[in-house]
Amino acid sequence: MTMYAALLRGINVSGHKKVPMAELRTLLTELGHGDVRTHLQSGNAVFSSPSDDENALAVELERAIEKRFGFPVPCLVRDGAYLAAVAAACPFPAAELEGRQLHVTYFGQPVDAERFARIDPAAYLPEAFRLGDRALYLYAPDGLGRSKLADALSRPTLTKGIMATSRNWNTVVKLVEMTAHDGART
Template sequence: MTTYAALLRGINVGGNKKVPMADLRTLLTGLGHDGVATYLQSGNAVFTSDHGDENSLAAEIAAAVEKHFGFTVDVLVRDHAYLAAVQGACPFPAAELEGRQLHVTYFSAPVDTNRFETIDQQAFLPEKFALGDRALYLYAPEGLGRSRLAEVLSRPRLLKGLTATTRNWNTVVKLAELTRFPSSP
Protein backbone atom coordinates (compact mmCIF):
# COMPACT_ATOMS: atom_id res chain seq x y z
CA MET A 1 0.00 0.00 0.00
CA THR A 2 1.18 3.48 -0.86
CA THR A 3 0.04 6.58 0.94
CA TYR A 4 -0.87 9.52 -1.26
CA ALA A 5 -2.05 13.09 -0.92
CA ALA A 6 -4.76 14.33 -3.27
CA LEU A 7 -4.55 18.08 -3.87
CA LEU A 8 -7.82 19.51 -5.18
CA ARG A 9 -7.46 22.91 -6.81
CA GLY A 10 -9.76 25.82 -6.09
CA ILE A 11 -12.40 24.26 -3.87
CA ASN A 12 -14.09 26.01 -0.94
CA VAL A 13 -12.67 29.38 -1.98
CA GLY A 14 -14.98 32.38 -1.78
CA GLY A 15 -18.08 30.21 -1.56
CA ASN A 16 -17.36 28.52 -4.88
CA LYS A 17 -17.02 24.82 -5.61
CA LYS A 18 -18.07 23.74 -2.14
CA VAL A 19 -16.79 20.31 -1.19
CA PRO A 20 -17.46 19.36 2.44
CA MET A 21 -14.50 17.38 3.73
CA ALA A 22 -16.76 14.67 5.18
CA ASP A 23 -18.23 14.17 1.69
CA LEU A 24 -14.75 14.06 0.16
CA ARG A 25 -13.69 11.38 2.67
CA THR A 26 -16.81 9.35 1.84
CA LEU A 27 -16.18 9.75 -1.88
CA LEU A 28 -12.55 8.57 -1.61
CA THR A 29 -13.55 5.63 0.58
CA GLY A 30 -16.21 4.73 -1.99
CA LEU A 31 -13.49 4.60 -4.64
CA GLY A 32 -11.85 1.82 -2.63
CA HIS A 33 -9.15 3.83 -0.87
CA ASP A 34 -8.21 3.17 2.74
CA GLY A 35 -7.14 5.35 5.65
CA VAL A 36 -8.82 8.40 4.16
CA ALA A 37 -8.31 11.65 6.05
CA THR A 38 -8.59 15.31 5.09
CA TYR A 39 -6.51 18.26 6.15
CA LEU A 40 -8.05 21.74 6.34
CA GLN A 41 -10.95 22.78 4.12
CA SER A 42 -8.81 23.66 1.12
CA GLY A 43 -8.80 20.34 -0.70
CA ASN A 44 -6.14 18.16 0.88
CA ALA A 45 -6.89 14.49 1.34
CA VAL A 46 -4.63 11.62 2.34
CA PHE A 47 -5.35 7.98 1.52
CA THR A 48 -3.70 4.64 0.92
CA SER A 49 -4.12 2.61 -2.22
CA ASP A 50 -2.53 -0.38 -3.85
CA HIS A 51 -3.91 0.29 -7.29
CA GLY A 52 -3.18 2.91 -9.89
CA ASP A 53 -0.50 5.51 -10.34
CA GLU A 54 -0.59 9.22 -9.49
CA ASN A 55 -2.10 10.29 -12.81
CA SER A 56 -4.78 7.58 -12.96
CA LEU A 57 -5.71 8.19 -9.32
CA ALA A 58 -6.00 11.94 -9.99
CA ALA A 59 -8.22 11.31 -13.03
CA GLU A 60 -10.38 8.90 -11.03
CA ILE A 61 -10.85 11.40 -8.18
CA ALA A 62 -11.56 14.29 -10.56
CA ALA A 63 -14.22 12.23 -12.38
CA ALA A 64 -15.82 11.18 -9.08
CA VAL A 65 -15.89 14.78 -7.80
CA GLU A 66 -17.52 15.96 -11.03
CA LYS A 67 -20.12 13.19 -10.91
CA HIS A 68 -20.92 13.71 -7.22
CA PHE A 69 -20.72 17.52 -6.93
CA GLY A 70 -21.55 18.56 -10.50
CA PHE A 71 -18.45 20.64 -11.27
CA THR A 72 -14.94 20.00 -12.50
CA VAL A 73 -11.94 20.24 -10.23
CA ASP A 74 -8.30 19.80 -11.12
CA VAL A 75 -6.66 17.15 -8.95
CA LEU A 76 -3.02 16.27 -8.41
CA VAL A 77 -2.02 13.11 -6.54
CA ARG A 78 1.46 12.77 -5.07
CA ASP A 79 3.06 10.07 -2.91
CA HIS A 80 5.08 10.56 0.25
CA ALA A 81 8.48 10.22 -1.45
CA TYR A 82 7.69 13.11 -3.78
CA LEU A 83 6.17 15.31 -1.06
CA ALA A 84 9.16 14.71 1.23
CA ALA A 85 11.59 15.42 -1.62
CA VAL A 86 9.87 18.74 -2.38
CA GLN A 87 10.05 19.68 1.29
CA GLY A 88 13.71 18.67 1.53
CA ALA A 89 14.72 20.52 -1.64
CA CYS A 90 13.36 23.90 -0.56
CA PRO A 91 15.92 26.53 -1.61
CA PHE A 92 14.75 28.99 1.05
CA PRO A 93 15.44 28.85 4.82
CA ALA A 94 12.05 27.33 5.71
CA ALA A 95 12.90 26.83 9.38
CA GLU A 96 13.49 30.58 9.73
CA LEU A 97 10.28 31.66 8.02
CA GLU A 98 6.61 31.78 8.93
CA GLY A 99 4.40 29.32 7.05
CA ARG A 100 2.54 32.17 5.35
CA GLN A 101 5.79 33.47 3.82
CA LEU A 102 6.70 30.34 1.89
CA HIS A 103 4.55 28.52 -0.67
CA VAL A 104 4.88 25.66 -3.09
CA THR A 105 2.98 25.45 -6.33
CA TYR A 106 2.72 21.83 -7.45
CA PHE A 107 2.57 21.24 -11.21
CA SER A 108 1.12 18.33 -13.16
CA ALA A 109 4.32 18.00 -15.23
CA PRO A 110 7.94 19.10 -15.21
CA VAL A 111 8.38 22.78 -15.99
CA ASP A 112 11.14 24.14 -18.19
CA THR A 113 12.89 27.22 -16.80
CA ASN A 114 12.30 28.93 -20.17
CA ARG A 115 8.64 29.28 -19.24
CA PHE A 116 9.57 31.84 -16.55
CA GLU A 117 12.63 33.47 -18.16
CA THR A 118 10.80 36.72 -18.96
CA ILE A 119 10.21 37.45 -15.27
CA ASP A 120 12.72 39.93 -13.89
CA GLN A 121 13.15 38.58 -10.37
CA GLN A 122 15.09 41.68 -9.30
CA ALA A 123 11.97 43.78 -9.88
CA PHE A 124 10.08 41.85 -7.20
CA LEU A 125 12.67 41.69 -4.41
CA PRO A 126 12.53 40.77 -1.60
CA GLU A 127 10.09 38.23 -3.08
CA LYS A 128 11.77 35.34 -4.87
CA PHE A 129 10.91 32.11 -6.63
CA ALA A 130 12.77 28.97 -7.63
CA LEU A 131 11.80 25.91 -9.62
CA GLY A 132 12.02 22.36 -8.37
CA ASP A 133 10.76 18.95 -9.45
CA ARG A 134 7.26 19.69 -10.78
CA ALA A 135 7.14 22.48 -8.20
CA LEU A 136 7.72 26.18 -7.80
CA TYR A 137 8.86 27.62 -4.47
CA LEU A 138 7.74 31.16 -3.67
CA TYR A 139 9.12 33.29 -0.89
CA ALA A 140 6.63 36.09 -0.22
CA PRO A 141 7.54 37.90 3.03
CA GLU A 142 4.17 39.69 3.23
CA GLY A 143 2.16 36.57 2.42
CA LEU A 144 0.56 35.27 -0.75
CA GLY A 145 -2.35 37.71 -0.70
CA ARG A 146 -0.02 40.72 -0.94
CA SER A 147 2.49 39.17 -3.31
CA ARG A 148 3.00 40.96 -6.62
CA LEU A 149 5.23 38.12 -7.79
CA ALA A 150 2.54 35.50 -7.09
CA GLU A 151 0.19 37.47 -9.33
CA VAL A 152 2.69 37.35 -12.19
CA LEU A 153 3.54 33.67 -11.64
CA SER A 154 -0.13 32.67 -11.87
CA ARG A 155 -0.76 34.24 -15.27
CA PRO A 156 -2.47 31.79 -17.63
CA ARG A 157 0.18 32.07 -20.34
CA LEU A 158 2.85 30.89 -17.88
CA LEU A 159 0.74 27.94 -16.73
CA LYS A 160 -0.63 26.93 -20.13
CA GLY A 161 -1.01 23.18 -20.39
CA LEU A 162 -0.40 22.59 -16.69
CA THR A 163 -2.51 21.88 -13.67
CA ALA A 164 -1.11 23.95 -10.81
CA THR A 165 -2.17 24.24 -7.20
CA THR A 166 -0.47 26.14 -4.38
CA ARG A 167 -0.06 25.29 -0.70
CA ASN A 168 1.56 27.29 2.10
CA TRP A 169 4.60 25.83 3.83
CA ASN A 170 2.67 24.61 6.87
CA THR A 171 0.50 22.50 4.56
CA VAL A 172 3.53 21.28 2.58
CA VAL A 173 5.12 20.00 5.79
CA LYS A 174 1.88 18.51 7.12
CA LEU A 175 1.13 16.60 3.91
CA ALA A 176 4.62 15.10 3.90
CA GLU A 177 4.07 14.08 7.52
CA LEU A 178 0.57 12.64 6.97
CA THR A 179 1.73 10.53 4.02
CA ARG A 180 4.77 9.16 5.83
CA PHE A 181 3.13 5.91 6.92
CA PRO A 182 0.06 4.08 5.69
CA SER A 183 -2.97 5.24 7.66
CA SER A 184 -5.26 2.93 9.53
CA PRO A 185 -8.67 2.38 7.94
Protein backbone atom coordinates in the same frame (compact mmCIF):
# COMPACT_ATOMS: atom_id res chain seq x y z
CA MET B 1 0.01 0.25 0.22
CA THR B 2 1.30 3.68 -0.68
CA MET B 3 0.20 6.87 1.05
CA TYR B 4 -0.90 9.65 -1.27
CA ALA B 5 -2.09 13.22 -0.98
CA ALA B 6 -4.80 14.49 -3.29
CA LEU B 7 -4.49 18.21 -3.90
CA LEU B 8 -7.76 19.65 -5.17
CA ARG B 9 -7.66 22.98 -6.94
CA GLY B 10 -10.08 25.82 -6.38
CA ILE B 11 -12.68 24.34 -4.04
CA ASN B 12 -14.47 25.99 -1.12
CA VAL B 13 -13.29 29.47 -2.14
CA SER B 14 -15.77 32.28 -1.47
CA GLY B 15 -18.67 29.83 -1.38
CA HIS B 16 -17.94 28.41 -4.82
CA LYS B 17 -17.35 24.77 -5.74
CA LYS B 18 -18.31 23.53 -2.29
CA VAL B 19 -16.85 20.13 -1.46
CA PRO B 20 -17.42 19.29 2.21
CA MET B 21 -14.44 17.40 3.60
CA ALA B 22 -16.65 14.73 5.20
CA GLU B 23 -18.14 14.01 1.76
CA LEU B 24 -14.69 13.97 0.17
CA ARG B 25 -13.56 11.40 2.76
CA THR B 26 -16.65 9.30 2.01
CA LEU B 27 -16.02 9.55 -1.73
CA LEU B 28 -12.40 8.42 -1.40
CA THR B 29 -13.48 5.52 0.80
CA GLU B 30 -16.15 4.53 -1.75
CA LEU B 31 -13.41 4.51 -4.41
CA GLY B 32 -11.71 1.79 -2.37
CA HIS B 33 -8.98 3.83 -0.70
CA GLY B 34 -7.95 3.37 2.92
CA ASP B 35 -6.59 5.52 5.73
CA VAL B 36 -8.60 8.48 4.37
CA ARG B 37 -8.13 11.82 6.12
CA THR B 38 -8.45 15.46 5.13
CA HIS B 39 -6.60 18.59 6.15
CA LEU B 40 -8.31 21.99 6.25
CA GLN B 41 -11.22 22.87 3.96
CA SER B 42 -9.11 23.83 0.96
CA GLY B 43 -8.86 20.46 -0.72
CA ASN B 44 -6.18 18.33 0.88
CA ALA B 45 -6.90 14.65 1.32
CA VAL B 46 -4.62 11.79 2.27
CA PHE B 47 -5.32 8.13 1.50
CA SER B 48 -3.65 4.79 0.95
CA SER B 49 -3.87 2.78 -2.26
CA PRO B 50 -2.16 -0.24 -3.80
CA SER B 51 -1.98 1.67 -7.11
CA ASP B 52 1.31 3.13 -8.26
CA ASP B 53 -0.27 5.36 -10.92
CA GLU B 54 -0.71 8.90 -9.59
CA ASN B 55 -2.26 10.15 -12.83
CA ALA B 56 -4.86 7.38 -12.93
CA LEU B 57 -5.74 8.08 -9.28
CA ALA B 58 -6.16 11.79 -10.07
CA VAL B 59 -8.38 11.13 -13.09
CA GLU B 60 -10.50 8.68 -11.08
CA LEU B 61 -10.95 11.27 -8.33
CA GLU B 62 -11.75 14.09 -10.79
CA ARG B 63 -14.45 11.98 -12.45
CA ALA B 64 -15.94 10.93 -9.12
CA ILE B 65 -16.03 14.52 -7.84
CA GLU B 66 -17.71 15.78 -10.99
CA LYS B 67 -20.28 12.99 -10.84
CA ARG B 68 -20.99 13.56 -7.12
CA PHE B 69 -20.90 17.36 -6.96
CA GLY B 70 -21.77 18.37 -10.53
CA PHE B 71 -18.70 20.44 -11.36
CA PRO B 72 -15.13 19.70 -12.45
CA VAL B 73 -12.28 19.97 -9.95
CA PRO B 74 -8.70 19.58 -11.16
CA CYS B 75 -6.74 17.23 -8.89
CA LEU B 76 -3.12 16.29 -8.42
CA VAL B 77 -2.18 13.10 -6.61
CA ARG B 78 1.34 12.76 -5.24
CA ASP B 79 2.86 10.06 -3.05
CA GLY B 80 4.38 10.75 0.34
CA ALA B 81 7.94 10.20 -0.87
CA TYR B 82 7.56 12.89 -3.52
CA LEU B 83 6.02 15.34 -1.02
CA ALA B 84 8.89 14.72 1.40
CA ALA B 85 11.47 15.19 -1.36
CA VAL B 86 9.91 18.51 -2.41
CA ALA B 87 9.96 19.73 1.20
CA ALA B 88 13.56 18.59 1.70
CA ALA B 89 14.68 20.32 -1.50
CA CYS B 90 13.31 23.73 -0.50
CA PRO B 91 15.90 26.32 -1.52
CA PHE B 92 14.71 28.81 1.10
CA PRO B 93 15.37 28.65 4.88
CA ALA B 94 11.94 27.22 5.73
CA ALA B 95 12.74 26.69 9.42
CA GLU B 96 13.42 30.42 9.77
CA LEU B 97 10.25 31.60 8.01
CA GLU B 98 6.58 31.81 8.89
CA GLY B 99 4.35 29.39 7.01
CA ARG B 100 2.57 32.25 5.24
CA GLN B 101 5.87 33.46 3.74
CA LEU B 102 6.71 30.29 1.84
CA HIS B 103 4.57 28.48 -0.72
CA VAL B 104 4.91 25.55 -3.05
CA THR B 105 3.05 25.35 -6.33
CA TYR B 106 2.75 21.75 -7.46
CA PHE B 107 2.55 21.19 -11.21
CA GLY B 108 0.86 18.36 -13.04
CA GLN B 109 3.93 17.90 -15.24
CA PRO B 110 7.56 19.03 -15.38
CA VAL B 111 8.10 22.68 -16.28
CA ASP B 112 11.27 24.21 -17.61
CA ALA B 113 12.90 27.48 -16.61
CA GLU B 114 12.27 28.89 -20.08
CA ARG B 115 8.57 29.24 -19.24
CA PHE B 116 9.50 31.76 -16.51
CA ALA B 117 12.44 33.45 -18.29
CA ARG B 118 10.54 36.71 -18.90
CA ILE B 119 10.18 37.36 -15.18
CA ASP B 120 12.94 39.64 -13.93
CA PRO B 121 13.67 38.39 -10.39
CA ALA B 122 15.33 41.69 -9.42
CA ALA B 123 12.07 43.55 -10.08
CA TYR B 124 10.33 41.66 -7.26
CA LEU B 125 12.95 41.60 -4.51
CA PRO B 126 12.87 40.65 -1.69
CA GLU B 127 10.36 38.16 -3.09
CA ALA B 128 11.90 35.22 -4.93
CA PHE B 129 11.06 31.94 -6.62
CA ARG B 130 12.92 28.77 -7.58
CA LEU B 131 11.88 25.78 -9.65
CA GLY B 132 12.05 22.24 -8.34
CA ASP B 133 10.78 18.82 -9.42
CA ARG B 134 7.30 19.59 -10.80
CA ALA B 135 7.17 22.35 -8.20
CA LEU B 136 7.81 26.04 -7.78
CA TYR B 137 8.91 27.50 -4.45
CA LEU B 138 7.80 31.06 -3.71
CA TYR B 139 9.20 33.22 -0.93
CA ALA B 140 6.78 36.08 -0.25
CA PRO B 141 7.86 37.84 2.98
CA ASP B 142 4.60 39.83 3.23
CA GLY B 143 2.39 36.83 2.43
CA LEU B 144 0.71 35.62 -0.72
CA GLY B 145 -2.09 38.21 -0.65
CA ARG B 146 0.39 41.07 -1.06
CA SER B 147 2.78 39.31 -3.39
CA LYS B 148 3.38 40.98 -6.75
CA LEU B 149 5.58 38.06 -7.76
CA ALA B 150 2.77 35.58 -7.09
CA ASP B 151 0.56 37.61 -9.44
CA ALA B 152 3.26 37.58 -12.11
CA LEU B 153 3.83 33.83 -11.74
CA SER B 154 0.13 33.05 -12.12
CA ARG B 155 -0.35 34.89 -15.41
CA PRO B 156 -2.20 32.73 -17.95
CA THR B 157 0.71 32.93 -20.40
CA LEU B 158 2.95 31.21 -17.83
CA THR B 159 0.49 28.62 -16.59
CA LYS B 160 -1.27 27.80 -19.86
CA GLY B 161 -1.75 24.08 -20.32
CA ILE B 162 -0.45 23.12 -16.88
CA MET B 163 -2.45 22.00 -13.88
CA ALA B 164 -1.04 23.84 -10.88
CA THR B 165 -2.14 24.24 -7.28
CA SER B 166 -0.39 26.02 -4.43
CA ARG B 167 -0.05 25.32 -0.71
CA ASN B 168 1.53 27.37 2.05
CA TRP B 169 4.46 25.88 3.91
CA ASN B 170 2.38 24.87 6.94
CA THR B 171 0.22 22.71 4.67
CA VAL B 172 3.26 21.35 2.81
CA VAL B 173 4.74 20.17 6.12
CA LYS B 174 1.43 18.76 7.37
CA LEU B 175 0.92 16.73 4.18
CA VAL B 176 4.44 15.33 4.49
CA GLU B 177 3.64 14.29 8.06
CA MET B 178 0.30 12.77 7.09
CA THR B 179 1.84 10.68 4.30
CA ALA B 180 5.06 9.82 6.13
CA HIS B 181 4.42 6.15 6.79
CA ASP B 182 2.92 4.02 4.04
CA GLY B 183 -0.30 2.51 5.26
CA ALA B 184 0.07 3.92 8.78
CA ARG B 185 -2.04 6.55 10.46
CA THR B 186 -0.33 9.56 11.99
